[in-house]
Amino acid sequence: MPELLIVGGDLVDESGRRRGDVLVRDGAIAAVGEGIGDGAAAGPNVTVLDAGGCIVAPGLVDLHAHLRQPGREEAETIETGARAAALGGYTAIVAMPNTEPAIDSPGIVREVRDLAAGVACEVLVAAAITVGRRGEQLSPMAELAALGVRLFTDDGNGVQDARLMRRALEYASGLDITLAQHCEDEILAAGGHMHEGEWSSRLGIPGIPSEAEEVMVMRDIALSRLTGGRVHFLHLSTARSVALVAAAKAEGLRITAEAAPHHFTLTDAEVAAFDPVFKVNPPLRSRADVDAVRAGLAAGTIDAIATDHAPHAPEVKEAPFDQAPPGMLGLETALALALTELDLPIEQVLGLLSWRPAVIAGCRADHGGPILEGGPANLCVIDPEAAWVVEPGQLASRSRNTPYAGRKLKGRVRHTILAGTPTVRDGEAQQ
Amino acid sequence: MKHLLSISDLGADGIDEVMRITDSFVEVSERAIPKVPALRGRTVVSLFYEDSTRTRLSFETAAKRLSADTMNFSVSTSSVKKGESLRDTVETIEAMGIDAVVVRHGSSGVPWQVAQWVDASVINGGDGWHEHPTQALLDCYTIRQRLGSLEGRHVAIVGDIKHSRVARSNVLAFTALGAEVTLVAPPTLMPPSLAGWPVTVSHDLDQVLPKVDAVYLLRMQKERMTEALLPSLREYTSGYGLTMARSNLLPEGALIMHPGPMNRGVEIGADVTDLPNTVITKQVANGVAVRMAVLYLLLGSGADLVA
The missing domain is CATH 3.20.20.140 (Metal-dependent hydrolases)
Known part of the structure; x- marks a missing residue:
């Protein structure tokens, strides 16, 4: 499993808001801190996820x-x-x-x-x-x-x-x-x-x-x-x-x-x-x-x-x-x-x-906890300003019964990380 | 206008227009051969998911007098019994090439759904508890025929308002034409909220009758007893039935109306139907001319109205 580096976002969890990059290794958060992703480059063993302008949250x-x-x-x-x-x-x-x-x-x-x-x-x-x-x-x-x-x-x-x-x-x-x-x-x-x-x-x-x-x-x-x-x-x-x-x-x-x-x-x-x-x-x-x-x-x-x-x-x-x-x-x-x-x-x-x-x-040990070194890498990266329009045909659900067809919304998920692996990357489902 | 779904699609001006066209078709109906070629080559389907004799026959007669072809789809003999969905049924019928479909359904709103799925004109022939616009139009026509106008008139609608599409359409139509409407029913037979309804409410028919120009009685359905809405039909009749004795409280010339079918002895005394101001059969007769007017308005070219 390659390392994940989530770079350039604001971390928001129960403790508040701060700037910070997140390094994920082996399904867990290996490091959290401002600047730890500086100069990082993607490679065979590192996936870099851009979180610029985004909120990184549990x-x-x-x-x-x-x-x-x-x-x-x-x-x-x-x-x-x-x-x-x-x-x-x-x-x-x-x-x-x-x-x-x-x-x-x-x-x-x-x-x-x-x-x-x-x-x-x-x-x-x-x-x-x-x-x-x-x-x-x-x-x-x-x-x-x-x-x-x-x-x-x-x-x-x-x-x-x-x-x-x-x-x-x-x-x-x-x-x-x-x-x-x-x-x-x-x-x-x-x-x-x-x-x-x-x-x-x-x-x-x-x-x-x-x-x-x-x-x-x-x-x-x-x-x-x-x-x-x-x-x-x-x-x-x-x-x-x-x-x-x-x-x-x-x-x-x-x-x-x-x-x-x-x-x-x-x-x-x-x-x-x-x-x-x-x-x-x-x-x-x-x-x-x-x-x-x-x-x-x-x-x-x-x-x-x-x-x-x-x-x-x-x-x-x-x-x-x-x-x-x-x-x-x-x-x-x-x-x-x-x-x-x-x-x-x-x-x-x-x-x-x-x-x-x-x-x-009853899942707080695995989800929703603060973004800390050693914590589980279940995270989402949200672009709070991204505008989009709900189109039923574009939804991943097998059904289409959304009452919001055509509604303009603000805020969209850019990446989702489950146990250290991206399930959504740049707004696209990975599986 | 493409569809007639609700009285509110028409407004006062639209109702007036229907009334004007109806005048011409009443004249046609009185001819030896009551038929005009206005809708020759047009096809009108009645799609009735609920038992109905008078509305279906009235529309069919209206369509035939306009020389339209008619088809009749009734649920008891159709593929619906084999599990076909509403949408599939509607699309199948439309594929046969039709110009208008008259929809009667026990569920409120179905004509709105059908209108989303077809190119043909949709006429609401009665949906659930919601609306029955052509009934309201023929009632307006009947009142105008007898009283000249609805402006400033006072109409009491009596009975099961809660479950009545006739009441909902008539409240919209009568008030649009300037009439004052009083709803008279036990509280259990009133809608849960009357917010936005331009009506007054009474639970005392005897107080209301002397003040009205027309009393409109609604059919009282026996199944309401099982829903704990009324203690008994007898108690309903004693409070809200228009008995002969009660009809004497009406002012001279006030009309007695009913959309049919009647429960004689329940909401209307058996002999009250014979009073000179009872216009129930007149309503039925006007129903054909009003529905001719509606079909003409939706499908007609505007030419040779009564040639």
Whole structure:
């Protein structure tokens, strides 16, 4: 493996910002410092990556990606999803367990890990809280935790049964794992296809009230208080959900939360064109909700930006709005959306995309840590000023369901380095 | 204008234009041979994903009276049952060479999607709970025929507003033409939000009836009972049904309207349909002339309107 020299960038990590070159050898950071790359020339044993005008940061970590394998390979595979992730600056992504079959047993965890061997991004496997994600019986959490699974979720559905969720939290508290909840009361949400409000009323589309999310956020905060268990809230979408989380954190409960890029960039007004590419769950909400999610990210109430990358094949997204499946692509646009749309310093944006989610994912030893000699060489190099236009046909995902087609964004990944090897170089995927 | 998807595509001026053309076609409809050659050689397809008798027949009659060729695609006998997607179906039909397609679908927004995929003109024949623009046009025409104008008139729309495409299109059309609209329904049958709707709301029909120039009753569907929206149909009728006794609260000359099909004895008293101010069959008759006007407006050359 040739040495890598990342030259001319500004290093940004949890400790702040400084100038510096980075030398990578044998998958680890061998040296960090200003001027160590001066006069370096590429050769058979040295690859030089230009980071001029760029930010060199720990690789991004996505808490929430649907890689669709096994079961929905026409929409995405672990390989294509990982390539999309690398292009988005990610070195680690959490694969959601709502595959077919669901990831709810050691055998399927091993299968997914085998499929993920050698892909462009580390794939951390989340497992289901309940068998088959059916909300009836706990999955073998201890066995799965022993395999290294750190996040458990029935994502796609929330655990509806409050007593079962209580037991899951109690059981989990002995295992150093986190339960991640998709907050949605299915009875309140039943039949809905978009946010319930002004636009659903006008468009004649059955709505999903904000309260369908909020009652489960409230319930799980109460259950965390009852059990002492750790709860991570997936894709928060409403203003009151953000306020509930802020209050729970102030109380000292073990609560974390994420928000998806579409919930801080798009409103329910987008549905007016009836294009199912804007159908997602939780749905796009009102302007006030979008503003609250942004404020929650700025204040740190929301710990992480997570993509909820949810590929769907074109033909299923061309169905009538109420028949199309929910979900949007996210891995290749999340960073640029955060840089373009959130009025936050880049250090804070990267905290939301890298070191803070790395803690929640339980992978902080390998991803998101400070850029120091001896540390793992999982890095991304970002040109924060690069302007580009989202073109669905140019994305590496196997699917095309991005709601941002044609949108001008600022900020693009120039290089991504996974375990010392470039997975993206000069904006091009390397495998 | 290429498509008729929403009443808002027309605006007040567009509605007026449809009304003007409709006047000519009402005259045609009264002839011994009610047919003109205006759309000879044009093909109009009805693509109906929902059961509908009156709208489909009304469009077909309208197209035939304009000498257009008609094709009828109904889901129960089609490849849709074999799993064909909406887009594939639409593109297959378009490949046969068509000029207009009338789309009826149970999902809101489908005519907008179809319009993205075809070159033909798309007419919304009713989409989900969203819109039914030709129904609103024929309702406007019927009111104007009887009352002269909608300007300054007061119309109450009564019943299941939440699930009604007729109500949504009529609110847009009536208010565009200057009418005041009051929606009357139990709160469970109102849309969750009325922000941006230029209407007033009442839950007391008896209070509203003496003040209106027309009362528009919506069909009450029995399946609403299973969704906990109403305790019973009987309770609905006692509060919101236009019984004979209640119809006496209407001012002299106020119109009684219904888009059909009616549930007699539920939203409308069985004998109320026989009152002289009940214009329900007039609505149906005007439906043909209004749809002729819409087809003519979208497909016609502008010449030989009623030759």
